[in-house]
Amino acid sequence: MKFGGTSMAGTERIRRVANIVRTQAAGGNEIAVVVSAMAGETDRLVNFCREANALYDPAEYDVVVASGEQVTSGLLALTLQSLGCKARSWLGWQIPVKTIEAHAKARVSTIDAPDMLASMASGEIAIVPGFQGVSDDGRITTLGRGGSDTSAVAVAAAVKADRCDIYTDVDGVYTTDPRIVAKARKLKAVTYEEMLELASVGAKVLQTRSVGLAMKQGVRIQVLSSFTGDDAVSADDLPGTLIVSDEEMDEMVENGLMERQLVTGIAHDKNEAKVILTRVPDKPGAVADIFTPLAEASINVDMIIQNVGRDKGETDVTFTVPQADLARAQALLEDRRAGIGYNRIITDSRIAKISVVGVGMKSHAGVASTMFRALSDRGINIQAISTSEIKVSVMIDEDETELAVRVLHTAYGLDAPD
Ligand code: ADP
Ligand code: ASP
Ligand code: MG
Numbered sequence: 001m002k003f004g005g006t007s008m009a010g011t012e013r014i015r016r017v018a019n020i021v022r023t024q025a026a027g028g029n030e031i032a033v034v035v036s037a038m039a040g041e042t043d044r045l046v047n048f049c050r051e052a053n054a055l056y057d058p059a060e061y062d063v064v065v066a067s068g069e070q071v072t073s074g075l076l077a078l079t080l081q082s083l084g085c086k087a088r089s090w091l092g093w094q095i096p097v098k099t100i101e102a103h104a105k106a107r108v109s110t111i112d113a114p115d116m117l118a119s120m121a122s123g124e125i126a127i128v129p130g131f132q133g134v135s136d137d138g139r140i141t142t143l144g145r146g147g148s149d150t151s152a153v154a155v156a157a158a159v160k161a162d163r164c165d166i167y168t169d170v171d172g173v174y175t176t177d178p179r180i181v182a183k184a185r186k187l188k189a190v191t192y193e194e195m196l197e198l199a200s201v202g203a204k205v206l207q208t209r210s211v212g213l214a215m216k217q218g219v220r221i222q223v224l225s226s227f228t229g230d231d232a233v234s235a236d237d238l239p240g241t242l243i244v245s246d247e248e249m250d251e252m253v254e255n256g257l258m259e260r261q262l263v264t265g266i267a268h269d270k271n272e273a274k275v276i277l278t279r280v281p282d283k284p285g286a287v288a289d290i291f292t293p294l295a296e297a298s299i300n301v302d303m304i305i306q307n308v309g310r311d312k313g314e315t316d317v318t319f320t321v322p323q324a325d326l327a328r329a330q331a332l333l334e335d336r337r338a339g340i341g342y343n344r345i346i347t348d349s350r351i352a353k354i355s356v357v358g359v360g361m362k363s364h365a366g367v368a369s370t371m372f373r374a375l376s377d378r379g380i381n382i383q384a385i386s387t388s389e390i391k392v393s394v395m396i397d398e399d400e401t402e403l404a405v406r407v408l409h410t411a412y413g414l415d416a417p418d
Contacts, residue, residue, distance in 0.1 A: 001031060001235075002130065002152035005039035006169040007226040008072045011079070017226060018079040020167070024235065025085060025125055032116070032126040032159050034152040035076055037068025042131075042145070054327070058103035062132075062142045065104075066092070069129030069148065077127045087125040090116050092132035092140065097154065099133035099141045102298045106133055106141035107209065108150060111158035120159065128155055149210035157217040164214070164221045165235050166206065171225035172241035173198075173205055175414040176266040180405050183415040187264070188257060189242045191249050194264045194357055197391050201355035202269030206243075214243060246359075262360035262367060263412040268401050269353045272302060272320040274383070275329060279314040279343035289340045290317060293332045299325045303353070303386045303395060317342075318384065320395065323349050351383065352401040355393040356408060368392045374411035380404050 001024065003017050017035075025031055037045075045065045049056045073089040080087035095113045099106035116126050130148025133141045143150050149166060156164035173195065174184040190198070192215035199208040205223060214221050224240025233239045244252070252258040280286050287306065294301055304319040321329045326347060333345055361367045368385075371392055375382060380403065384395040396404055409415055 002034040002148060002164065002166045003036065003076075003226055004148065004166075004168045005036040005041070007167055008035055008037070008076070009039040011075065014072070014075050014079050017167075018076060018083055018085075020226060021076075021080060021125060022083055022085055027234075027236070030120045030159075032120060032128060032155050032161070033076065034128045034130045034148055034155055035069060035072045036130050036148040037072055041068040041071075059139055062103045062106075062140050066129070066132040066140050066142050069131050073127045073129040080125060080127075085125055086123055087127055088119065089127045089129070090119075091129060093134040093138075095128065097128075097133040097151065099135055099143070103135075103139075103141055105144040105298065106135065108133060108143065108154040108213070111154055113155075113158050117159060143209070144207070146204060146207035147209070149207040150213060153210045153214045153217070153219050153221065156219045157213070162220070164219050165240075166221060166223045167226035168205065168223060169225065169227060170205065170223075171228070171239070172223050173203070173243075173265075175264070176405055176409050177203070177268070180268075180402050181409050181415075183409065185414060185416045187241050189244045189249060189252055190264060191246055191359065192243055193246070194359055194390065195243050197355075197357045197388070198265050198267050201267045201353065201357065201391065201393060202271075203265065203267040211243065260360065261358060261412075261414070262364055263356050263358040263414065264360075265357050266405055266408050266412070266414070267355050267357065268405050269355075270398055270401060271323050272351065272353055273323045273326040273347060273349040274318060274320055274351050274395065275326070275333070276316060276318045276346040276348075277333065277340070277342040277344075278316050278346070280317050281341045282313045282315045286340065287317065289336070290333065290342075291319075293336060294321070294329055297325075297328060297332055299329050299332075303384050303393070305384050320351070320353070320384075350398040351395050352398045352404075353393050353395050354401065354404045354408065355391055356412065357391045359390050361390050361392075370411055371408060374407050375404060378403060378407050380407075 049061045077087045077089045098109045100109045101107050130151035135141050172186045176184045178184040196211045199206050221243040222240045302320045306317045380400050382394045386393045
């Protein structure tokens with residue numbers, strides 16, 4: 001069971017969570033619970049780091065931001081104990097949740113948890129702080145924003161759980177963010193592939209890596225709400241959204257449990273920033289000179305546009321990076337201005353990426369043109385486009401995000417009936 005930040009925000013809500021956990025335990029289940037920090041807490045801690053040092057050391061950042069989950073895991077254990085349940089917390093380094101790669105965006109490598117498994121077998125509920133792990137050299141790491149979902153899937157795989165129930169503040173995965181589109185529809189199931197793509201383009205209900213890991217390890221995920229009344233059906237009746245394999249989805253469609261749609265969902269992402277380098281020499285190696293230093297600094301580049309050089313053997317190169325990495329990316333490129341040979345660097349964080357996702361696109365034409373037409377009908381200008389087999393994304397002005405999502409939701413026939 002995993003509980004997100006809104007579910008853990010304050011002792012009152014933690015008591016509700018403890019009651020949900022207690023009910024599952026009373027049903028005879030052995031349970032590991034993964035918890036997030038209280039809503040807003042991680043943002044608060046990140047801001048402290050920025051105030052302390054704008055170009056902060058990611059290793060020390062991890063020490064600071066991992067603390068939010070330590071607090072909630074202890075509090076949930078205490079609350080469960082107050083309800084008469086046996087429970088104890090297991091911090092990332094105690095389990096241990098071993099991670100590799102960069103601080104602030106570490107990946108889980110292995111979880112070998114013999115002590116935690118023994119404790120669970122003896123009837124103790126294990127409470128695990130999400131988001132945190134430990135590097136090979138013994139330092140605290142964190143798994144990137146939203147990383148508690150990945151912690152939950154990793155723990156589920158390690159304890160060979162029957163299911164990983166991700167409790168959040170909405171009752172499942174919707175055709176788009178239900179906070180933006182009131183007519184969004186809850187999906188009974190989504191395939192791993194589509195969920196992976198939706199998450200990677202901004203549907204923050206699950207962290208992208210958690211879906212990738214679940215797909216690889218065959219972990220069954222259900223997304224459901226922790227804010228339901230006392231008369232709510234049990235999680236075992238699968239009231240939320242299941243993340244399923246293609247085969248399971250085919251079966252559900254055959255049995256009339258799901259309808260096949262051309263577009264499964266629409267997502268938006270306001271966390272990217274646009275970088276334009278003007279008058280880059282149009283010659284082999286120029287693009288490599290731009291992107292190699294960014295890759296070496298673990299900065300993920302997403303959309304890339306390079307125009308055909310018109311004259312003078314020069315071209316503009318436009319791309320996007322996470323907003324959080326913009327300052328570092330800009331500094332790296334300014335340092336290399338002479339080497340790369342560009343004229344100006346222009347940045348803009350007031351952009352958004354809107355994406356439509358669906359496996360139906362593999363075999364149907366016209367998904368992209370519907371998108372472009374629907375946006376142009378509302379006067380929304382497209383600044384860049386990128387596609388994959390099951391996705392089309394466009395970059396637009398950030399102010400038009402909500403309008404664009406609503407317009408596209410209607411254009412693809414996804415609106416719930418009145
Ligand atoms: P938690 O704190 O539980 O991890 P998050 O805030 O990370 O919760 O994720 C849940 C939020 O994801 C919802 O409140 C909703 O606004 C947002 N969201 C975005 N896209 C979707 C979607 N397609 N379906 C459901 N929720 C979505
Ligand atoms: N608390 C972390 C965050 O806000 C991890 C999580 O909640 O998933 O990003
Ligand atoms: Mg989350």
